[in-house]
Amino acid sequence: EALRFGLNWLPQAEMCGFYQAQASGLYQEAGLDVELVPGGPDRNIPLQVAAGDLQLGMGSSFTTLNMVQQGIPARTVAAFLQKDPQTLVAHAGQGVETLEDLKGRPIMVAKFSQAEFWQFLKQRYGFSDSQLRPYAYSSVPFLADPKAVQQGYITEDAHLLGKELKEPPVSILLADYGYDNYATTVFALDSYIDAQRDAVARFVAASRQGWSECARGDYAAAMQATLAANPEHGEALYHFKMKQMRERGLIDSGDAAVQGPGAMSDARWKGFFETMSAAGVYRPDLDYRRAYTLEFANSGAAVATQER
Amino acid sequence: MLMHTLSVDTARPAPGAPCEAALPVLLANQVEKTYPNGTQALQRLKLSIERGEFVSLLGPSGCGKSTLLKMFAGLESPSAGHVRWWGKGSLDTDQPGQRMAMVFQEATLMPWARVADNARLPLDLAGVPKAEGNARVQAALELVGLGKFGGVYPRELSGGMQMRASIARALAVQPNLLLMDEPFGALDEFTRNRLDSDLRDLWRSRDLTVVFVTHSIYEAVFLSSRVVVMGARPGRVLADVAIEGPEVRDEAFRTSAPFIEQCARLSALLAEANADSAH
Amino acid sequence: MLMHTLSVDTARPAPGAPCEAALPVLLANQVEKTYPNGTQALQRLKLSIERGEFVSLLGPSGCGKSTLLKMFAGLESPSAGHVRWWGKGSLDTDQPGQRMAMVFQEATLMPWARVADNARLPLDLAGVPKAEGNARVQAALELVGLGKFGGVYPRELSGGMQMRASIARALAVQPNLLLMDEPFGALDEFTRNRLDSDLRDLWRSRDLTVVFVTHSIYEAVFLSSRVVVMGARPGRVLADVAIEGPEVRDEAFRTSAPFIEQCARLSALLAEANADSAH
Amino acid sequence: MENSARPLLADPRFQRIAAPLFVGLVLLALWQLLCVTLKVPTYLVPTPLDIGRTLVADGPMLFAALLVTLKITFLSFALAVLLGVIAAFLFVQSRVIEASLFPYAILLQVTPVVAVAPLIIIWVSNTTLALTICATLVAIFPIISNTVLGLRSVNPGLLNLFRLNRASRWQTLLRLRIPSALPYFFGGLRIASGLALIGAVVAEFVAGTGGTGAGLAYQILQAGFQLNIPRLFAALFLIALTGVLLFSLMAALARVSLGHWHESEQG
Amino acid sequence: MENSARPLLADPRFQRIAAPLFVGLVLLALWQLLCVTLKVPTYLVPTPLDIGRTLVADGPMLFAALLVTLKITFLSFALAVLLGVIAAFLFVQSRVIEASLFPYAILLQVTPVVAVAPLIIIWVSNTTLALTICATLVAIFPIISNTVLGLRSVNPGLLNLFRLNRASRWQTLLRLRIPSALPYFFGGLRIASGLALIGAVVAEFVAGTGGTGAGLAYQILQAGFQLNIPRLFAALFLIALTGVLLFSLMAALARVSLGHWHESEQG
């Protein structure tokens, strides 16, 4: 079974489980011929999936909600990061400790995120658009201004920004403040799922296995494959990211703690949808249940493979 | 020898021989030309030029000579009236015996091409084989005294040399109808006289009709079988004078009494034309 | 009246009056010119032109007349030898009494400017007040018969009219040194004769030195106090002939015996020059 | 053969407007037909009707965004013309100046906006200004390049005339080089007007703040993220329309300035 | 005043190379000095020495990336020239064709690559081809615009000469319009060469996959994310150098083709 899985960024540690499954032959064992297609800054993975160029894509809770809202039947079949690594970063010693401290401050936010976590912050914490400052794909403006706040990722903030700063920066993980977006999800068109139910199931199962190994710290194979595909990533950063993911329980907290990596729950989807529709991102009458299925990631079989 | 290379065409018909029901080579019938800015360059002009004639146009500066010549070349269309070529309403120079060439008032050379390439242009456009074209071009260049200048670019020539290059370009065509707009104005009298003689010889030896614009009365009388005097503002024909003279004209003719007499007569007509347009 | 507007300058010095230690207005000393492509246009040319002279250059096409004139205008620098203006090694036309103007062999008009604006250019560049400039330009345009054409664009003029516009541009400067490169070549004989007379009158009435290139021997004799005959390849002075004639020259002079005699003499010299360059 | 009572269809002014509209209509019809018969899904390529509906429905929002983008476009275009022309004037003063500085003008063109935007953001806190600078960087080079070319393409005879009359550098520039350069300059304007527009969009992509006061680039990005492809195309349509209008404006300017003398505007 | 044994310093060919190098050295020295005295942190603006060191240290990697970018640049430049010239030939056949189609050529210029790249990627699976198409879109318009302008800027006297000799459309194009258009065409090339380069970089940003076979854009992107600013500047330097070399190549081409007759290449 040949299958193209579109990653939403250049190969990096946040995709550990997939590379692990690929490199250690889990996909092959499952009878799948998986190609991990690297993404880039402005690639539109959902569009490529919708067009059939890719069979599976990597996204977040937003992805399939957007698709369903636009009348493209697609579902999230697994979510491998229970906590979105999204952070807001500030310099140390600027009086920033909690999310509330950032209210009213200028924040550099990528446009990509403005329809996502920014809407959550506006809705839940009363942030306003007047705080927005441009984020030009670079942290240099942040470094240059001690008062600056920018978006970041818990997996890399301290490592990347820290080396240029005297004190490590303050990272506020939005997931800790009720931002329950699933990250590193796997999604596909309904039509594909219906036609290739078995292949999807095997892909999710093998990926769960890969992610379980990553969560345990067995990620050597994944790292090697990732660095081969993206030499600029660097080994040190990879280790740092893995450490962060494991320490912060990004992979195996929440539903995954019980049901294994990739698991999701109706309640969390409902809560997330209600928050975002209240923020005006989605029509309140949108049937959010059509944006995911628990059929694959929450199956008992998956838990069993985890304990192979 | 040069003359020979440039006159391989059929010899000119015996004068008076009935040719193609004697249709004029050129006929301008009640032609008017008003330029977009409102200048009326020609007014109800009527002129017929028979095969084998050598007609010179004389007239004050700005009287419409170039306009008329361009109309004869098919480059301007009349605002009223019409022009006929060999009896037809449009030019078809592919027809044998109906080849046309023109020397413009400016040299009009392509700055990017060498002199020989400039002169060969009409031949290239007509698909004349390279070897034959080169021979004809070289002959024409030598005729105008530029035999050694085929390889230089136009901007390396003096004004008179540029004009001669453009004359060579027209001669290389071996035309049956040759329109020349002040071709020898920028040449010294010596060269001019020589080219006058050469042109007259060429005309005599071939089936060639020439319409020649000049400001030199002497040149007009020396060359022409007929001189048309034009008046200005608006341009029109004031006088149409047949020139008496021997078939073969040489330096002796230039100093003969009939020559001087006819020059004087044209001079008077021209003075009238000038007075007329200055009124 | 026209003449008056164009000759407000100081009257010309009495002939023979000692002026500025009698330094020549123009001096070409052993001047050579070899163009980058190797053509030797001038060879060891020596020529001195005194204040108040009217010198014509005659010579076969391509003998270096334009090159020499451009050198006199400071537009070409000699490859060897040197040129002096009023005894100095460089031109300084801001000096009173040392204004220069030139008529090029081509009309050289700015296509984007109307005729009057074209003619006013040198005055504008010299900072002449608008009103005075306009008056001088209008007078000059009327002198050349373009009084009604100040408002049109160059491309709406005939070839001869363009040339006259460029003559008007030079005359409006009221120069003390006037360099003219075949200015009247594209004009009918009537207009040409009139402008010849006008130019001669202008020259007589002002402190004006003229260097005049022409192909017309008659014109050269009629106008000049001196005629220089040049030979070609390489360009050099073959003869330097003082012209005898009355101070005031009119149509009668054109038919006088001395006139015809001098023309014949120059014609012979010119034929020599041509034979010389054709050898 | 001229005819003063020319029929409307043969009038060049009419043609200039009607012909592209006609071609446009044909293309749109074809597009609609293809989409419908091949059942192309809307999220892949929307039909012109879909786009039209979106244009109407999202009109106010898109139009507001367009105005923001237009502001940057005009500011940067004006700046590019001003600075570009000054640079060209400078370069044309001597071959040595040109040789020394032209390579550094090329830097302006070949440096990706993405790479310099972060630095610009640091130095310029005003977003409009930052965006204008970015877009100017994109638009300026064709102006410099074409203007220099034009200022050099001077009839040598006229140059002699000016030298003869002891014209100062400044006079030669003003009265000879500038008029001679106009055809090239307008060619540069035609290219730069489009680049200023695209520069404004790119600058917004990279350095825009987004949010409420954002321009068309933001709308395009968000529509892309949210797979609202009809809106994306509607925004693209507005940009294209602006580009065509800008171009026509430049062409009209060239016609007015050159029509009476330069051959490029004849016939 | 010419001198055959001209001293080296006055030789224009020498000046053309030495002058910009000299200016460059002065600017680099100034930059170094400013960075050192003002203690500008490396992550903000690295010193030229830092950049040089990085260039040496990361040389093989950067050079490999440069080759990838160059490939796209050349492919798209060639394609832009080919298609642009064909389009220009077409447009110049009649004012109606030009009026009908020129607005659609403008679309090529004003459509942001970022917006169309996702669609192109879907239709064209070969990455090199997809990148080439994107970069071609960026580079083609100046070629079309300048070439059309040039093909129209024909001496009316020469046009008469060709009409007189019953030259076919094709002959007129080949022997009159094309030579007349060359100065404008080379002007277009000068602009387009830089745009092809920047187009290749932008296309890689937008549509590239990154990884081992990736070009300079990937290096810039990654260096930016990882705050390896010296490497970012080293990559930018390589792009700038390529741009200048491309430009010089076009200028040399123009000099060879036009030097013997066109005034823009004289003096």
Ligand SMILES: Nc1ncnc2c1ncn2[C@@H]1O[C@H](COP(=O)(O)OP(=O)(O)OP(=O)(O)O)[C@@H](O)[C@H]1O
């Ligand atoms: N393109 C044009 N637009 C407007 N008027 C023009 C145009 N060409 C010529 N004219 C006008 O038409 C008249 C005749 O011009 P034409 O060139 O035919 O004169 P010509 O007899 O050849 O003069 P010359 O002996 O000076 O060459 C002139 O008054 C001129 O101003």
Ligand SMILES: Nc1ncnc2c1ncn2[C@@H]1O[C@H](COP(=O)(O)OP(=O)(O)OP(=O)(O)O)[C@@H](O)[C@H]1O
């Ligand atoms: N720019 C140039 N480059 C090379 N050779 C040139 C250049 N200009 C003129 N020449 C050559 O120099 C010689 C003299 O040219 P010049 O223009 O001075 O002649 P002229 O006496 O004015 O001729 P005419 O009466 O035809 O105008 C000619 O042989 C010409 O070919």
Ligand SMILES: [Mg+2]
């Ligand atoms: Mg004429």
Ligand SMILES: [Mg+2]
């Ligand atoms: Mg000359």
